[in-house]
Amino acid sequence: MKKYVFxxxxxxxxxxxxxxxxxxxxxxxxxxxxxxxxxxxxxVVETVSSQIELIYWQVDFxxxxxxxxxxxxxxxAENPDIKVTAVPISYDEIxxxxxxxxxxxxxxxxxxxxxxxVPLWQKSGFLAPLPExxxxxEEVLDTYMPVVNAMFIDDQLWGLPFNQSNxxxxxxxxxxxxxxxxxxxxxxxxxxxxxxxxxxxxxxGTLEVAGYYVEFGTQEHILWKVLTxxxxxxxxxxxxxxxxxxxxxxxxxxxxxLTDLVTVDKVMDIGFGEGPGSAFMTEKACMRxxxxxxxxxxxxxxxxLNFGSFPFPKGLADxxxxxxxxxxxxxxxxxxxxxxxxxxxxxxAYKFMRFxxxxxxxxxxxxxxxxxxxxxxxxxxxxxxTEDAELAAFMVSLPYSDPLFWVDEMGERNISMEMGDRVxxxxxxxxxxxxxxxxxxxxxxDEFFNN
Amino acid sequence: xxxxxxxxxxxxxxxxxxxGFFSIIVIAFVTERFIAPKLRLRxxxxxxxxxxxxxxxxxxxxxxxxxxxxxxxxxFQKYNxxxxxxxxxxxxxxxxxxxxxxxxxxxxxSFKFALFRVPLVISLSLITALMFQRIKRYKNLLRTLMLxxxxxxxxxxxxxxxxxxxREGAIFxxxxxxxxPETKALLTLNVKTALYAIAFVSAWSSIGYYTLLFTxxxxxxxxxxxxxxxxxxxxxxxxFSKITWPLLNPSLVLISIxxxxxxxxxxxxxxxxxxxxxxxxxxxSTLTMPLFIYMEAFTRLNMGRAAASTVVxxxxxxxxxxxxxxxxxxxxxx
Numbered sequence: 039m040k041k042y043v044f045x046x047x048x049x050x051x052x053x054x055x056x057x058x059x060x061x062x063x064x065x066x067x068x069x070x071x072x073x074x075x076x077x078x079x080x081x082v083v084e085t086v087s088s089q090i091e092l093i094y095w096q097v098d099f100x101x102x103x104x105x106x107x108x109x110x111x112x113x114x115a116e117n118p119d120i121k122v123t124a125v126p127i128s129y130d131e132i133x134x135x136x137x138x139x140x141x142x143x144x145x146x147x148x149x150x151x152x153x154x155x156v157p158l159w160q161k162s163g164f165l166a167p168l169p170e171x172x173x174x175x176e177e178v179l180d181t182y183m184p185v186v187n188a189m190f191i192d193d194q195l196w197g198l199p200f201n202q203s204n205x206x207x208x209x210x211x212x213x214x215x216x217x218x219x220x221x222x223x224x225x226x227x228x229x230x231x232x233x234x235x236x237x238x239x240x241x242x243g244t245l246e247v248a249g250y251y252v253e254f255g256t257q258e259h260i261l262w263k264v265l266t267x268x269x270x271x272x273x274x275x276x277x278x279x280x281x282x283x284x285x286x287x288x289x290x291x292x293x294x295x296l297t298d299l300v301t302v303d304k305v306m307d308i309g310f311g312e313g314p315g316s317a318f319m320t321e322k323a324c325m326r327x328x329x330x331x332x333x334x335x336x337x338x339x340x341x342x343l344n345f346g347s348f349p350f351p352k353g354l355a356d357x358x359x360x361x362x363x364x365x366x367x368x369x370x371x372x373x374x375x376x377x378x379x380x381x382x383x384x385x386x387a388y389k390f391m392r393f394x395x396x397x398x399x400x401x402x403x404x405x406x407x408x409x410x411x412x413x414x415x416x417x418x419x420x421x422x423x424t425e426d427a428e429l430a431a432f433m434v435s436l437p438y439s440d441p442l443f444w445v446d447e448m449g450e451r452n453i454s455m456e457m458g459d460r461v462x463x464x465x466x467x468x469x470x471x472x473x474x475x476x477x478x479x480x481x482x483x484d485e486f487f488n489n
Numbered sequence: 490x491x492x493x494x495x496x497x498x499x500x501x502x503x504x505x506x507x508x509g510f511f512s513i514i515v516i517a518f519v520t521e522r523f524i525a526p527k528l529r530l531r532x533x534x535x536x537x538x539x540x541x542x543x544x545x546x547x548x549x550x551x552x553x554x555x556x557x558x559x560x561x562x563x564x565f566q567k568y569n570x571x572x573x574x575x576x577x578x579x580x581x582x583x584x585x586x587x588x589x590x591x592x593x594x595x596x597x598x599s600f601k602f603a604l605f606r607v608p609l610v611i612s613l614s615l616i617t618a619l620m621f622q623r624i625k626r627y628k629n630l631l632r633t634l635m636l637x638x639x640x641x642x643x644x645x646x647x648x649x650x651x652x653x654x655x656r657e658g659a660i661f662x663x664x665x666x667x668x669x670p671e672t673k674a675l676l677t678l679n680v681k682t683a684l685y686a687i688a689f690v691s692a693w694s695s696i697g698y699y700t701l702l703f704t705x706x707x708x709x710x711x712x713x714x715x716x717x718x719x720x721x722x723x724x725x726x727x728x729f730s731k732i733t734w735p736l737l738n739p740s741l742v743l744i745s746i747x748x749x750x751x752x753x754x755x756x757x758x759x760x761x762x763x764x765x766x767x768x769x770x771x772x773x774s775t776l777t778m779p780l781f782i783y784m785e786a787f788t789r790l791n792m793g794r795a796a797a798s799t800v801v802x803x804x805x806x807x808x809x810x811x812x813x814x815x816x817x818x819x820x821x822x823x
Contacts, residue, residue, distance in 0.1 A: 133570070133787045133788065133790060134787050136570065136571060137570040137571075137786070137787060137790075137792070140570060140571060140572075140573065158571075158790065159571055162569045162570075162571035162572040162790065163571065163572045163573065163574065164571035164572065254765075255764075255765055255766050307656075307671070308672065308675065308678055309655060309656050309675045309678050310656060312655075446789065448788045448789065449788075449789060452765065452768055455765045455766075455768075455770060456765070456770070456771075456772050456773070459680075459764070459765065459770060459771040459772045460772060463672070463678060463679070463680060463771050463772070464680055464771075464772060
């Protein structure tokens with residue numbers, strides 16, 4: 039019998055230890071610092087030395103850890119009583135991590151979402167607004183370029199940008215020369231002609247070089263919307279509730295321009311290359327839609343690639359401010375509602391956000407690893423941006439760069455991708471598909487605003 | 490003692506471990522000292538049996554049953570995962586699913602996936618298992634090799650086949666050389682073939698596992714019955730149809746239920762191989778129920794609707810399993 043009892047003890051002990059180690063931490067638990075930094079799942083706590091610790095969740099992309107650490111180091115030097123711990127979260131996992139942490143009262147104090155996710159996160163109650171007393175609207179608008187507009191929801195400020203990204207066209211100089219293109223495209227018709235001239239096919243018709251890489255899974259799902267705006271048709275009503283891209287035929291034609299590149303002009307074949315980045319770097323694509331963040335990657339991965347960039351072409355609208363419009367996008371910095379529950383912690387979090395508002399801090403973050411373009415007006419003429427030949431093409435349209443308002447970024451992206459697939463893969467009529475997409479988009483907006 | 494340190498200690502994981510550990514000691518001590526001596530030997534042994542069973546039973550209850558009950562509850566709530574509020578919203582989530590074209594497509598796709606995969610995997614596994622019965626040498630080596638795809642991570646398999654199906658891949662090359670137009674030869678980018686291309690990979694990777702299960706079933710059939718049939722002059726087909734097939738029924742029931750549920754629940758391979766960045770593309774042609782539930786929960790953040798979809802999905806699998814049991818289970822004896 040004693041043997042059984044011993045066995046029973048051992049088994050129960052092992053199982054209980056295993057189960058206990060899986061038990062989520064209590065919301066106000068204090069862990070050793072090293073453990074907190076490693077898993078990031080811990081609550082924000084006041085540590086034994088009364089130092090406030092803020093947990094910062096950021097999407098884990100190359101260099102982003104260095105970018106935020108640069109800001110944290112500067113901040114902590116000025117505020118030794120506040121500790122900020124950056125926790126990298128993979129892009130695919132961020133929603134799961136939040137889903138697991140929020141119900142048990144854990145999760146970050148500061149979070150770095152794609153700006154397009156902010157409306158949905160704000161509506162869910164996950165984010166906290168930045169108080170007008172500490173972040174006066176006038177000062178915020180004076181500090182930042184129009185990119186900050188997307189952070190104002192219901193006239194309240196919900197976050198801050200620290201950099202931004204827009205579009206320019208990246209092109210292969212050797213291929214342009216070979217195709218006899220001497221003038222860089224300035225409008226979308228010239229872009230189309232250059233793409234056709236640059237496209238190379240083997241004798242049996244197999245595509246060897248895509249004139250312009252079209253991929254609805256990446257930026258092209260937004261491109262036709264921006265093109266619609268540049269051509270003179272706003273895509274949503276001022277209150278963002280109603281789809282207006284079908285108020286004239288400009289929207290449908292802009293969408294068709296993009297799908298025609300594949301179905302009519304044949305500058306690209308479906309499934310060609312392994313995405314725009316890889317295709318451009320391996321010289322399988324003559325042109326691609328580029329972001330400033332692509333530049334360091336290309337320079338590092340394929341330093342011998344003879345490439346250049348030219349500004350995002352003009353649209354057909356009469357007003358140059360509209361014809362020159364560009365899409366601006368960024369990862370914003372936002373406080374969570376959990377961060378502001380405790381006044382002391384809230385104070386620390388606000389202090390960090392105020393610190394991020396300084397242009398010199400944002401510049402350090404960009405230089406250290408975030409890359410991209412400045413979001414601060416004061417940095418517009420900084421030599422770091424103006425003296426870079428490839429970056430200059432992006433800087434040209436920065437004053438016209440304006441973020442779209444997303445009610446459900448992932449849902450809207452899926453609709454746009456399906457629109458592309460319907461035309462390019464399934465051979466459906468682009469105008470009919472455009473009408474289908476309009477209904478789907480309106481449904482999403484109705485659901486967001488009415489539900 | 491510093492209050493903060495005390496709070497930290499009380500809140501730490503160590504306290505849970507210690508409480509768990511001491512609880513177990515107390516339960517065991519009370520059982521051994523006070524309860525067990527009062528019981529007869531047989532009951533005393535039973536008591537320990539119950540305690541042992543209680544451990545997995547509690548685990549099963551906590552990890553499986555409670556979340557299932559919670560899912561039922563969430564399915565009647567407006568539950569966004571970022572929000573702490575979960576107001577009751579009646580049948581709204583179910584109403585949404587009923588009117589959702591995409592949800593309907595996900596159900597149909599799940600059935601298409603299962604209908605393609607299950608017969609394929611069962612027939613090929615059975616044929617392979619029957620062939621193994623005739624092999625005398627290197628049998629174990631071959632069985633191990635057959636199991637390799639099953640033991641390989643689905644994610645890795647998905648990436649390998651993504652490459653094979655791509656323009657640079659061998660499958661595309663072969664189809665193109667057979668004169669199939671490029672747009673149709675790119676199987677995972679074709680709306681009509683994408684789902685089946687993934688189902689094929691799923692079936693192929695499971696053949697080794699189901700072969701093993703069939704082999705166990707075949708080995709359980711007594712050799713004397715075959716000998717008697719041979720003496721009676723039965724043909725190979727007669728032996729298979731009158732002896733092997735009927736006596737394999739218990740294995741077949743188990744394997745068919747496992748294959749159907751595995752097909753309906755398949756997620757990782759579909760997530761890796763489906764188009765439009767793993768969201769069920771092209772044009773939702775590879776969107777199955779598990780992927781729909783995942784997308785609803787973690788990309789649209791709507792846990793209420795995801796829970797309602799889970800309940801519907803659970804009921805579908807339950808009904809199918811019961812029907813399968815009813816139809817396939819037969820008691821055969823010779």
